[in-house]
Amino acid sequence: MLTLYSYPSLFGVADNNGYGLKVFAVLKLAGLPFRHQHIVDASKAPRAQLPYIVDDGETVGDSDTIVAHLARRHGLALDAGLRPSHRDLGHLIGRMLDDLYWVMSYSRWKDDRFWPAFRDALRREHPELTDGQLQDAREFNALRYHYQGIGRYEPDEAYARGIADLRVLAGLIPESGFLFGPNPTSFDAAVYGFLANIHFYAIDTPLKAGLSSHANLVRHCEAIHALVD
Template identity: 55%
Template sequence: MDKPTLYSYPGLCGVADNNPFGLKVYAFMRLCNMPFEHKHILDTKNAPRGQLPYLTDGDQDIGDSDAIIAYLIHRYRLALDDGLSEQQRRLDYLLRRTLDDLYWPMSYSRWGDARYWPSFRNLVLAEHPQIAQGDMDAAHDYNQQRYYYQGIGRYQPEQIYERGIADLAAISGLLGDSAFIFGAAARSIDAAVYGFVANIYFYDIPTPLKQFVLACPNLARHCESVHARVR
């Protein structure tokens, strides 16, 4: 049987995908010890709904990170979340929606904030010389439009970061002193949290989000712990 193939954006700064949704799926599959191919791409024309990440498995093409994880759990009878209570599963869902909200301040800190955009652009161009600066500039302009129409781009930068920091603070508070979100064992929600926090923590860009993560030892510890298991 052919192995599933995960298509996602290129890695950066030592993490396997510079997009948190792709990194979430990658980390989940690694935590499950699944054999799979990982292909880094930029062209989304073959992706379901034109978005990365997506997974191919035989004749199946699955888009959306949560849908991919749900498919893999069902298709391969993965046991990572076995034993979670109904209350924990509800909290898992709410945390994923919190991470969806965090995506916008995190993305803005790279593409939208003029203070940090040059550093992010230079990191990408230095690590991936096949990417042209013109492509980065075009993506920058496209993302500026996304932020405006999504709504986050209509706020002042400090308001955008306040929102992202509130998301991170909620996650830190729930994690507390535990090794992982639901105790001593890593679950799929830990892969999801890692996907986002790693894309802040490992980047040498001093955004307010990075500064907040560095000030939360439990978030940094969690990120390092999952990173050691999935790299």
Template identity: 60%
Template sequence: MITLYSYPGLYGLEDNNPYGQKVFAFLRLCGLAFEHRHILDAKAAPRAQLPYLVDDDKTIGDSDAIIEHLKQKYAAPIDDELTHPQRDLDLLIRRTLDDLYWVMSYSRWADPRYWPIFKDAILTTHPGVTAEALDGARQYNFDRYHYQGIGRFEAHDVYARGVADLQVLSNLIDEDSFLFGTEPVSTDASVYGFVANIYFYDIDTPLKQFVLSRANLVRHCKAMRDAVKRTVAR
């Protein structure tokens, strides 16, 4: 039995963290049956990070490691047709998304223009979460941003970095297909986890403004949402 542990959802998404949303989308695209459990405390997770997966007696942390495990154990054919250059591009895209993550996180927790909206959305959607807990998480994130480096940037420089990441994604996505053809692959799930956590949020950050200005990013996000929702577990 597969169990996915990830953060709670928000704004209609299954996870308010792009990495958990990515794994959720991958599982659905592959038609794998799984239980989804939402948690907030990541202390028991591998490396104290969410998401993580429990598959029978094995526990796997890190979204990329989770996907590799699922592809190997269940012979998921989703990426079988990818060429070597496409696999190289997949890695480069995932590394770009790792950079985008920090900008997304900064926009929610650090930017005083958007933090109250994000905080209120969490408190309204999840009554069990306290304002004190969120304030503590915010301070923790401030420390993370400082040591990672992005917390030392001016806000406009932070968003310029994120917009540059999104521009690359927009450049790679056609107007009427997925990244590598007519069917989604794991790379599409990765991109979807991030763009969905921008597009579907009712928070008008510079990241969302950019996504809305790129019809191909919006189309890809909506097409992935439809694909994720219609997949039936085998």
């Protein structure tokens, strides 16, 4: 059976990382049977990044590559009816979600105001995690943020980037249905991966407040959540 390897769950969301949750949602929406293995150590993953899948002995990493593999190997029909313009817009949305990822991650590991609550939530839900592991992860992420650039921003400046991304996304999500019609696609799963990790996050960050101000984003998130929960 296909196995998805991704980060642990948090606050009722199947993966506390947007990319892993995206793949989880694609698998659920497509009705493909799979095992979900939660791990923290990504050192043995392709490119040392989560998520990845093992499908009939083949290891595939990177969420976009995984979705393409699933479509090719298993005939996923989620995106079958999309026009080229839909796929192009979905590609642009995915790149914007890459930017949103850094702000979301910053709000958890970098911002001193919210780090203690995040750390304690992880320890409550996953008591096998030690303080040493979490501190090592925080220090590792601090280096990533510095070299990527978001770590050189003051918190209000960082959140302004994410809130701007959410505002643009809110202009693209319809008031009913999904991105490209009445049925969700892999691009809706990608959006859900990030929105759910902000909307259901039980710590009130500026990023969560920014999402909550857009009723259509909340509706979209909760609609996908109901389909994959």
